[in-house]
Amino acid sequence: MKIGIVGGGSVGQTLASKLIGNGHDVLMGIRNPSPEELAKERMMTKPLTEWIAETGGEVVTFAQAAAHGDIIFNATSGEHAIRALKLAGDGNLGGKVLIDVSNPLDFSQGMPPALLPQYDHFTSLGEEVQKTFPNARVVKAFNTVSASAMVDASFVKGDHDLFIAGNDGDAKRTVENLARREFGWKSFVDLGDIVGARASEHLLPLWVRLWMIGSSPAVNLKLVRP
Ligand SMILES: NC(=O)c1ccc[n+]([C@@H]2O[C@H](COP(=O)([O-])OP(=O)(O)OC[C@H]3O[C@@H](n4cnc5c(N)ncnc54)[C@H](OP(=O)(O)O)[C@@H]3O)[C@@H](O)[C@H]2O)c1
Numbered sequence: 001m002k003i004g005i006v007g008g009g010s011v012g013q014t015l016a017s018k019l020i021g022n023g024h025d026v027l028m029g030i031r032n033p034s035p036e037e038l039a040k041e042r043m044m045t046k047p048l049t050e051w052i053a054e055t056g057g058e059v060v061t062f063a064q065a066a067a068h069g070d071i072i073f074n075a076t077s078g079e080h081a082i083r084a085l086k087l088a089g090d091g092n093l094g095g096k097v098l099i100d101v102s103n104p105l106d107f108s109q110g111m112p113p114a115l116l117p118q119y120d121h122f123t124s125l126g127e128e129v130q131k132t133f134p135n136a137r138v139v140k141a142f143n144t145v146s147a148s149a150m151v152d153a154s155f156v157k158g159d160h161d162l163f164i165a166g167n168d169g170d171a172k173r174t175v176e177n178l179a180r181r182e183f184g185w186k187s188f189v190d191l192g193d194i195v196g197a198r199a200s201e202h203l204l205p206l207w208v209r210l211w212m213i214g215s216s217p218a219v220n221l222k223l224v225r226p
Helices: 010-021 035-039 048-055 062-068 078-088 125-132 147-151 169-183 196-201 204-214
Strands: 002-006 025-030 058-061 071-074 097-100 137-140 162-166 188-190
Touching (some): 002 062, 002 078, 025 062, 125 162, 137 196, 162 196, 169 188
């Protein structure tokens, strides 16, 4: 499968490494894939030169990654995600499943982060991505778990759920199938249309708190109902 990852931070690298390891044709995009940029230190992860040496992966521009993918992941900073996807290019996203793993987090006051005020009330980042790129088939997913759990559901012990939301039912089933096949996910909670992204993004303050009190990102939620 051809997969484009927009974003070369710890999440982009984790997703791309796993999918390359599973035999997929993956391109990962950053703003400026110059030799200097690839060699630079990155927050919470390794320089891209090291990632390339380890995985044999390729780092290109956001637009090249998006053009390449039949399925695209948005793994960019929530604050800059819309800008990053505009650089990826409307035309490169149209008609494709766009898996939005980003969270609208505001780290300006340190830990724990707050939700960015522009996304914390009557909208969400997922909805704004869908509104800005109406032809993309946006599915909000994987944003409620750590990067390690995204690509390996067994990173969190026991039964737990992946929350997904989006307007296009077929696109959501495509994401569930990918999550099952590539990452070992077994249980999904479909939150309905893309407005459901509000609910999953609003889980982040709870998730971060659970991580902090347990001193481990190997934590997730399980829905229990009759
Ligand atoms: N860390 C986790 O375990 C986890 C779990 C769930 C969800 N998430 C979400 O996943 C997303 C990615 O997280 P991350 O930690 O990998 O990376 P991040 O540091 O939040 O974002 C990295 C990407 O954002 C791009 N970016 C930053 N500033 C930009 C700007 N001004 N314009 C355009 N693009 C810009 C960077 O581009 P360059 O590469 O060009 O610098 C980079 O590719 C976030 O939204 C995060 O909330 C993270």
